[in-house]
Amino acid sequence: MKVKVEDLHKHFLTREGRLEVLKGVSFEVREGEFVSVVGPSGCGKTTLLRLVGGLDSPSSGRITIDGKSPDPSLHRLGFVFQEDSLFPWRTVWENVRFGREVRGMEGEREVGELLERMGLRGFERCYPHQLSGGMKQRVAIARALAVDPDLLLMDEPFANLDAQTRWILHQDLTRIWEEVRKTILFVTHNVEEAVYLSDRVLVFTVRPARVKRVLRVGLPRPRDKLSAGLVKLRKEVVELLREEVPYL
Structure with missing residues (x-):
């Protein structure tokens, strides 16, 4: 599934006036x-993800997913947020199965394989x-993957986890992505996380955000976070961000 964003603008009307968040992305x-x-922080990364997912509408510009405007009823999308957003009254199995239930999809076997x-x-x-925080995020990722999404949108899914758990989930996500090859748009504040996981990294400016630079990682997997290439x-990404936020 291909995503194309063209001259995207987004603003909100507040008590103080018009707040521009995205400008020509x-x-x-x-x-x-x-x-x-x-x-x-606050430059509009989460807003971008909501727009791509069809959860909000742009002020101007165009977003297309395989040539059509984002529509959760038309496109099979998976969402993973910073908070796990699990249903507390449902078991792990029932949480993972939820998306398939909503879409009328069969597949007890598929749910079992995904849990494995x-x-x-x-x-x-x-x-x-x-469950621990890391296990909850595993469930959240499994729930998103259970609907066999063409596009997976992830908004800082590991931000609340300790360093060791985050590192383990980085490896797990990389392994699963290599197996299923879903298109992923991943928002993060963690520069190391971005360069370790990604094929390319988009660096945004301060609000109203523009794309400051697109960096191709171009390193083979599996990757070593301490390798000279990743370091x-x-x-390079940190220096680009320091141009926007000098005290970083």
Whole structure:
């Protein structure tokens, strides 16, 4: 599934007046590509994700998914947010199965295979309050993948996790992405995370955000976070962000 964003603008009307969030944003995400978006806090990264997912409408400009405007009823999209957003009254199995139920999709076997792939075997009957933060995010990712999405939109899914758990989930997400090759648009504040996971990294300016630079990672997987190539890319992204936020 290919995503194309052309001259995208978004503003909100507040008590203080008009707040411009995105200004002339343009980029593409190719089918099966993993693209991350980094930028200063509050620059509009989450707003962009909502627009691409059809959860909000642009003020001007154009977004297309395989040539058509974003429409959750038309496009098969998966969402993973910073908060796990699991239903507390549903078990792990029932949470993962939810999207398939809504769409009238069969597939008990597919749900079981996905739980196995995500390392959730044995936790099927657990409720969210019985899980660690990392396990909850595994369930959230499994739920998003359960509908077999053509496009996966991820909004800082690992931001609330400790460093060790985040590192493990980076490896898990990379492994699963290589297996299923879904198109992923991934928003993060974590520069190391962006360069480790992605094929390309979009660097945004301060609000109103524009695309400051697009960096191609171009390194083979599996990757080593301490490799010279990744360290160099991380430094390049940090320097670009420091031009926007000097105290970074």
